[in-house]
Amino acid sequence: GAGVSQSPSNKVTEKGKDVELRCDPISGHTALYWYRQSLGQGLEFLIYFQGNSAPDKSGLPSDRFSAERTGGSVSTLTIQRTQQEDSAVYLCASSPGVGLSAEQYFGPGTRLTVT
Amino acid sequence: GNSVTQMEGPVTLSEEAFLTINCTYTATGYPSLFWYVQYPGEGLQLLLKATKADDKGSNKGFEATYRKETTSFHLEKGSVQVSDSAVYFCALTLSANNQGGKLIFGQGTELSVKP
Numbered sequence: 001g002a003g004v005s006q007s008p009s010n011k012v013t014e015k016g017k018d019v020e021l022r023c024d025p026i027s028g029h030t031a032l033y034w035y036r037q038s039l040g041q042g043l044e045f046l047i048y049f050q051g052n053s054a055p056d057k058s059g060l061p062s063d064r065f066s067a068e069r070t071g072g073s074v075s076t077l078t079i080q081r082t083q084q085e086d087s088a089v090y091l092c093a094s095s096p097g098v099g100l101s102a103e104q105y106f107g108p109g110t111r112l113t114v115t
Numbered sequence: 116g117n118s119v120t121q122m123e124g125p126v127t128l129s130e131e132a133f134l135t136i137n138c139t140y141t142a143t144g145y146p147s148l149f150w151y152v153q154y155p156g157e158g159l160q161l162l163l164k165a166t167k168a169d170d171k172g173s174n175k176g177f178e179a180t181y182r183k184e185t186t187s188f189h190l191e192k193g194s195v196q197v198s199d200s201a202v203y204f205c206a207l208t209l210s211a212n213n214q215g216g217k218l219i220f221g222q223g224t225e226l227s228v229k230p
Contacts, residue, residue, distance in 0.1 A: 004158075031216065033217060033218070035218070042220060042221075042222045042223060043204060043218075043220035043223070044220075045217045045218065045219065048216075048217050056217060059217075091158075091159065093159075093218075095216065102216055103161050103164070104161075104216075104218060106151075106158045106159040106160065107158060108157075108158045109158060
């Protein structure tokens with residue numbers, strides 16, 4: 001079946017502009033996660049959704065970052081007034097549950113470059 | 116806090132050599148432990164997992180044993196192949212209250228296998 005998809009695959013933006021990154025999880029998966037992969041910081045958790053609510057936003061680095069999920073499916077990560085340090089690969093993952101053994105399935109990521 | 120520490124890479128081996136990638140963790144509570152792999156140009160995918168002490172996860176010839184006494188989850192393979200060249204990430208998850216199974220990753224270890 002279809003895996004997690006993300007769009008765009010690459011995004012180049014100027015400093016100060018807003019960007020939206022999209023994630024389409026695997027159908028039926030209730031949990032959705034955003035992570036960021038950068039050279040300096042490795043793989044970092046950003047935010048977690050269960051259905052349409054976000055019980056854990058602890059990884060969002062600043063109030064310029066926000067995310068929403070609608071219909072228990074598609075999620076959008078928005079970065080306002082982008083900065084160069086926002087350059088990274090943004091990964092989305094979905095999971096059928098949130099138990100300790102629930103596997104997370106990752107999308108291919110969106111590579112964001114802020115110039 | 117909760118964290119994962121992996122041996123630094125890159126690791127370069129000849130084909131059919133024995134592989135060990137060390138991973139230790141710090142966690143409050145009883146985590147599940149994972150190894151994820153990222154092949155060149157591909158997304159993160161689960162390699163193996165273990166959910167309780169003394170469990171052994173295995174897949175594709177790779178093994179890792181959950182050692183609570185040493186807080187370790189070292190990855191091993193008896194005979195590596197060129198196709199095993201990738202970046203390997205050790206990770207843990209704690210499902211408590213609203214943590215929702217977010218993954219905490221180590222910094223990743225790049226493995227290069229030469230023919």
